[in-house]
Amino acid sequence: MGSKTPFLHNFYPGPSQVHADLGQWIQEGLEQQIAGINHRSLWFMEMYEEIRQLFRANHHLPEGYEVLFVSSATEVWEILSQSWVRKHATHFVQGAFGKKWAEVAQKLGNQVEVIPVSHDSVPAIERLRIQTATELLALTHTETSHGLSLPNSFFESVRQKYPQIPIAIDATSAMGGVQMPWHLADFWYASVQKCWGLAAGLGILIVSPKIIDEVKSRKQNTFYNSLYNLLINSSKNQTTHTPNVLNIYLLKKVLETQGDIRQVEQKILKRADRLRISIEEAEGLSLLSPNAKLQSPTVFCVRSQDSTMWKSRALSQGILLGEGYSGLKNNTFRIANFPAISDESMKVLLRFLST
């Protein structure tokens, strides 16, 4: 595999830099034979419960919210459309991933109303007109393709204006890096290859007590990954299929090691500030959004007329920058500011941007 260019500092926004201790954790796990352990065993069930408690203790997940394990964030799109929405869904679309989510829902038969979200300003809640028949407001916390985040105050105003409508939030590139305002939504989902600093192959779906009650009363179990099946299994600390046990174990290690998410967030926000300033000061670079309120602290999308030159110059110094996504490939590049990226790597990047 000679075409794999070696790099030391990985700023790709997913799959991303993995946690520095990953190798050691895996060795410890293998010594405990966890890779070959049965997912119906007491050991697995205890680990599931430990992870749930770590989410409560370190990520302040409210009592009653449940943690579910799926294969990917992409699978969550399908799960929500197949086993929550029966007719109408309202999708706020700010970039490529929000758009894909809406398309998946449409293909699966949901009647989808799309509300475009600009790159320049936070949507004005007073002007929003949402069909109250909708069964889901689909929002994106951090749009990985464009490096944009909606502020918590926006999620709060949506929740206040439409307290009856369930809300799903794509937190793929945010959960594990910054504190989620859990009570402001009913579904939260992420994959572990972003802020969690793990290898790809595991999705996390978190659901509110309101959803759990409703799903349990509907008892719809058409699909192996129906929410009902996921919840019936999780209530016994089990899963609907043989899951990625090794990654679940590694997720527990990250949760234990990182400690309180508020401290992780503090570090991420501080680094994001420095990174933003460096990008703004660099010759020929600018942020995709002119509005600092919309800049994600965990993913940066940087405009440049010469993004190819920037990427190859970076690579020659051992720095892997993320490609611009899809239509933005030629005039942007992206930078992840995920917890597993070391301060040392970040220093190298800041120095690179300033020269």
Add this chain to the structure above:
Amino acid sequence: MGSKTPFLHNFYPGPSQVHADLGQWIQEGLEQQIAGINHRSLWFMEMYEEIRQLFRANHHLPEGYEVLFVSSATEVWEILSQSWVRKHATHFVQGAFGKKWAEVAQKLGNQVEVIPVSHDSVPAIERLRIQTATELLALTHTETSHGLSLPNSFFESVRQKYPQIPIAIDATSAMGGVQMPWHLADFWYASVQKCWGLAAGLGILIVSPKIIDEVKSRKQNTFYNSLYNLLINSSKNQTTHTPNVLNIYLLKKVLETQGDIRQVEQKILKRADRLRISIEEAEGLSLLSPNAKLQSPTVFCVRSQDSTMWKSRALSQGILLGEGYSGLKNNTFRIANFPAISDESMKVLLRFLST
């Protein structure tokens, strides 16, 4: 996690004993930063192609058959029902997993005809009456719950009698351990935590050229994991979602290290013979099927009036036996004879069974 009993010799039929070199392969992979590498990168695409070629060279997969990566064998049940079968499917059911597969298909709206397969004899092909309108014959190579395999001669006679009907074969506990007669079916699937000796979290689906042509002409892409989407992506050496890249890399290592499957099979069959004799000679133990032709070489289901005693006595000697599955829990236990189980472990087990 104090309740995790340590064991040295893992005979659980999945998740199972992982390959002895797994830790070393992972370390090498981490050093090459494969855990954080992008699944759209050239590196990943080359690896996909290498795996395809290794299947052809070492597992004798015919030209034109394609290798697809999914999350689990369970997901394959859904894929086949959602994006291949439009109305009718015929399921041969020999045990718990075959039954589950048929149930998943029924829930997803397939009109399922179930043909029960006895534990005592190979089905008589001349007596089979299959609706020719059926779009899929669903067969199980190795029924993991009951330790039973159908012989290749049976698959051959089905293929001869119904050359027009596509055939899907569940090879979850066989592929990677013995040679698959690929040309006798159109869909083959497995998960990596059985004969491949890897940690769980990856499924392999193999499809025939006939299916590829038909799927590409139908262009049905309702589901993110529709066969059409899987094939369009695989034709570019890509996947429908961010896959378990680390496990895909490890699959490549197993394929490279094991070499020709015929040599692996030889070892497995030889050990299976010894194991069968030991079980038959052991006081109070017998094989579930009285018919040696139906005994799987990779999974053994052992009848015992005192299975709990056998399991706990084994565990006290560092040997983990598999639980009997579901309704067979109290009067059977299971033994895996997978390639990653060392000859030394097998010797320990044989000694244990003889005392």
